[in-house]
Amino acid sequence: MEITVKTAEQLRITAEEFELIKQKLGRTPNFTELCSFSAMWSEHCSYKNSIKWLKTLPRDGKKMLVKAGEENAGLMDIGDGYGVVFKIESHNHPSAIEPFQGAATGVGGINRDIFTMGARPIASLNSLRFGNLKEAKTQHLLAGVVHGIGHYGNCFGVPTVGGEVYFENCYHTNPLVNAMSVGILKNGDTISATAEGKGNPVFFVGSATGKDGIGGASFASADITADSAEDLPAVQVGDPFQEKKLLEACLEVIKTGALVGMQDMGAAGIICSTSEMSAKGNSGMRIDLDKVPTRQKGMKAWELLLSESQERMLMVVEKGKEAAVLEVFKKWDLPCSEIGEVTDDGTLHFYLNGNLEAQLPAYELVLGGGAPQYERTYSEPKYFSAIKAFDPNRIAVPENLKAIAEQLIQIPNIASKRWVYVQYDSMVGAGNASTNAPSDAAIVLAKPTNKALALTTDCNSRYVFADPYKGAMIAVAEAARNIVCSGGQPLGVTNCLNFGNPYDPEVYYQFVHAIKGMGEACIKFDTPVTGGNVSFYNQGPDGAVYPTPTIGMVGLLESVDDKMTMDFKQEDDEIYLVGTQRNDINSSEYLHKIHGVEFSPAPYFDLEEEFEVQHEIKKMIHKKLVNSAHDVSEGGLFITLIESCFNRDLGFETSAAKEGVRADAFWFGESQSRVVVSVSKENRNDFNMLLEKMEMTVTYLGKVTSGKININGEDWGQVSGWKDKYENAITNLLAGHESEHALAAL
Numbered sequence: 001m002e003i004t005v006k007t008a009e010q011l012r013i014t015a016e017e018f019e020l021i022k023q024k025l026g027r028t029p030n031f032t033e034l035c036s037f038s039a040m041w042s043e044h045c046s047y048k049n050s051i052k053w054l055k056t057l058p059r060d061g062k063k064m065l066v067k068a069g070e071e072n073a074g075l076m077d078i079g080d081g082y083g084v085v086f087k088i089e090s091h092n093h094p095s096a097i098e099p100f101q102g103a104a105t106g107v108g109g110i111n112r113d114i115f116t117m118g119a120r121p122i123a124s125l126n127s128l129r130f131g132n133l134k135e136a137k138t139q140h141l142l143a144g145v146v147h148g149i150g151h152y153g154n155c156f157g158v159p160t161v162g163g164e165v166y167f168e169n170c171y172h173t174n175p176l177v178n179a180m181s182v183g184i185l186k187n188g189d190t191i192s193a194t195a196e197g198k199g200n201p202v203f204f205v206g207s208a209t210g211k212d213g214i215g216g217a218s219f220a221s222a223d224i225t226a227d228s229a230e231d232l233p234a235v236q237v238g239d240p241f242q243e244k245k246l247l248e249a250c251l252e253v254i255k256t257g258a259l260v261g262m263q264d265m266g267a268a269g270i271i272c273s274t275s276e277m278s279a280k281g282n283s284g285m286r287i288d289l290d291k292v293p294t295r296q297k298g299m300k301a302w303e304l305l306l307s308e309s310q311e312r313m314l315m316v317v318e319k320g321k322e323a324a325v326l327e328v329f330k331k332w333d334l335p336c337s338e339i340g341e342v343t344d345d346g347t348l349h350f351y352l353n354g355n356l357e358a359q360l361p362a363y364e365l366v367l368g369g370g371a372p373q374y375e376r377t378y379s380e381p382k383y384f385s386a387i388k389a390f391d392p393n394r395i396a397v398p399e400n401l402k403a404i405a406e407q408l409i410q411i412p413n414i415a416s417k418r419w420v421y422v423q424y425d426s427m428v429g430a431g432n433a434s435t436n437a438p439s440d441a442a443i444v445l446a447k448p449t450n451k452a453l454a455l456t457t458d459c460n461s462r463y464v465f466a467d468p469y470k471g472a473m474i475a476v477a478e479a480a481r482n483i484v485c486s487g488g489q490p491l492g493v494t495n496c497l498n499f500g501n502p503y504d505p506e507v508y509y510q511f512v513h514a515i516k517g518m519g520e521a522c523i524k525f526d527t528p529v530t531g532g533n534v535s536f537y538n539q540g541p542d543g544a545v546y547p548t549p550t551i552g553m554v555g556l557l558e559s560v561d562d563k564m565t566m567d568f569k570q571e572d573d574e575i576y577l578v579g580t581q582r583n584d585i586n587s588s589e590y591l592h593k594i595h596g597v598e599f600s601p602a603p604y605f606d607l608e609e610e611f612e613v614q615h616e617i618k619k620m621i622h623k624k625l626v627n628s629a630h631d632v633s634e635g636g637l638f639i640t641l642i643e644s645c646f647n648r649d650l651g652f653e654t655s656a657a658k659e660g661v662r663a664d665a666f667w668f669g670e671s672q673s674r675v676v677v678s679v680s681k682e683n684r685n686d687f688n689m690l691l692e693k694m695e696m697t698v699t700y701l702g703k704v705t706s707g708k709i710n711i712n713g714e715d716w717g718q719v720s721g722w723k724d725k726y727e728n729a730i731t732n733l734l735a736g737h738e739s740e741h742a743l744a745a746l
Contacts, residue, residue, distance in 0.1 A: 086183070087110060090535035197342055348361075405642075566629065
């Protein structure tokens with residue numbers, strides 16, 4: 001059958017790539033083969049526009065147990081013979097079209113990446129971005145995404161322990177839904193995603209295949225347009241109860257010793273898992289597609305290959321041990337079919353009803369093999385001129401700081417995300433150690449060891465928009481700071497790189513410089529990048545989203561007793577600021593939301609200074625000299641102080657000020673490398689002795705009170721009133737009961 005270039009374009013294969021496929025095959029591909037190349041060479045699967053830059057990231061470390069990108073997720077040693085497996089991925093485009101299923105299947109997919117390696121998932125996190133919360137579309141997307149995450153995670157039985165939610169106009173058309181999963185396994189019990197051993201049988205296990213999700217990888221590799229709703233069939237449909245059974249069955253099969261390799265059928269379905277496993281094992285496969293369990297009759301070969309139906313795995317089993325595998329899946333009442341065998345010729349042969357439908361070289365299909373790799377041109381964004389022209393002196397310092405603080409605390413980016421997280425089960429599994437006393441990072445028990453993990457997702461995308469290099473460094477630094485403030489030692493990073501169209505030179509500039517900044521920061525904090533996800537084409541008719549390189553970071557606590565929390569503990573404790581207070585309002589929520597300034601530089605950040613602050617905070621916590629630690633981030637110093645009050649309904653009094661620093665910068669500026677700590681009477685002498693040995697700035701701010709807020713002699717009321725505004729701001733907006741202050745901030 002002759003394939004035209006027009007058909008290739010419809011499959012999102014360029015004319016040049018079509019010619020390259022012909023060259024690799026030595027002939028013109030048939031339609032099924034072209035569909036396979038289209039999926040595997042899509043941006044989503046091949047990283048063709050990013051892989052060269054991704055390779056520049058630090059990917060080696062003393063605690064890494066597998067090389068970055070070698071398996072479905074990162075694996076790092078936590079001691080006592082155990083490892084932590086973790087990864088973050090995007091499900092942005094599906095969530096823009098069908099928010100419930102888009103988000104739900106994102107959770108399902110990332111959990112499969114964990115247990116396909118032999119690890120049991122113990123925690124989920126997420127990073128979500130939406131448009132203006134006052135708009136009906138944003139409320140629809142938010143409700144659907146949160147419901148989808150909650151439904152799948154709650155039913156699957158893994159606690160959602162942390163995350164972040166931001167609202168910016170640029171995410172109106174294209175929301176971002178990044179899901180992270182973390183698991184634990186015993187070192188040496190890892191299952192590899194490989195196909196080896198000529199004659200070993202290939203098994204399809206899990207849910208039957210349907211027509212949902214066909215072309216999902218290609219759909220994720222294109223801009224969102226007015227016609228994108230027509231791509232609804234590319235969105236998968238999930239079943240968390242089926243995935244729970246699949247999890248238990250897969251972990252049980254591992255114990256039989258019958259498995260050679262296993263990989264989940266995520267993006268691009270069967271064609272992806274067969275090609276990647278074969279390429280990794282320097283082997284091939286003969287697959288009979290008619291033996292694949294299906295939900296619909298008469299599915300064509302290309303539909304079977306590209307379907308992204310959920311809750312499915314591909315397994316290579318040691319010949320002669322088939323019965324043990326079949327028995328396990330029979331017990332769990334899951335489809336399990338032998339659909340082919342491993343070959344040694346490096347070629348994938350796909351048959352349907354005895355007819356050869358496709359013959360493809362596995363190596364030529366995959367990332368790191370024959371998939372094309374590009375380095376796009378890039379140029380400095382034109383909007384940088386507006387950023388460079390920003391003059392903070394044009395912003396008048398407000399006289400009524402309390403009124404500004406009341407607006408600030410109700411801005412959705414700052415206000416409590418309680419409306420979101422109450423829909424998640426954070427307690428299932430009894431491993432969440434952060435439910436009663438919050439820390440800057442989520443703390444989860446690393447059973448069966450006596451250790452604990454500190455987990456976080458972080459990225460302030462407005463900082464990255466203002467300065468991609470510095471903004472990405474700040475994202476890594478904040479993740480590490482959150483883990484350190486929680487008593488942990490940062491271990492490693494997984495990233496989800498959300499950007500616009502890579503063919504736009506200004507977007508690619510953002511991507512390249514974000515990679516450079518991320519890499520430099522990861523080297524400094526000794527947190528190698530274990531893997532992750534690149535999501536390009538996040539843009540709509542109005543342009544690209546903010547560049548959003550989300551950082552998922554894992555840290556280690558040798559004992560859960562080392563945990564540090566963010567809340568003030570008792571009246572009369574002294575409050576200190578570790579780090580330098582600067583005359584800086586750049587890219588702050590205050591500047592952006594209160595004053596409506598879209599273009600300003602990133603806030604002050606120095607990597608060496610940040611490293612030293614974290615080093616000193618570690619010592620304070622290790623020596624048990626502080627009762628709380630909470631980093632300064634969105635909303636500035638005031639928000640950090642007031643958030644530290646809420647858990648125990650305590651207050652604070654302060655007369656702090658700094659010469660040469662404007663009042664709004666002092667209270668609401670977001671310059672980096674600052675942490676608020678509280679110290680008890682018993683520890684004051686030892687704490688002051690430590691300060692004498694430190695070379696960095698530490699400022700006495702005031703004392704913890706029984707519940708009243710007093711700033712510079714002015715009564716700012718009881719903490720209960722601030723807590724009410726903070727906790728109910730998003731609920732009130734969704735219910736249409738906005739306060740005047742909240743409306744003013746929006």
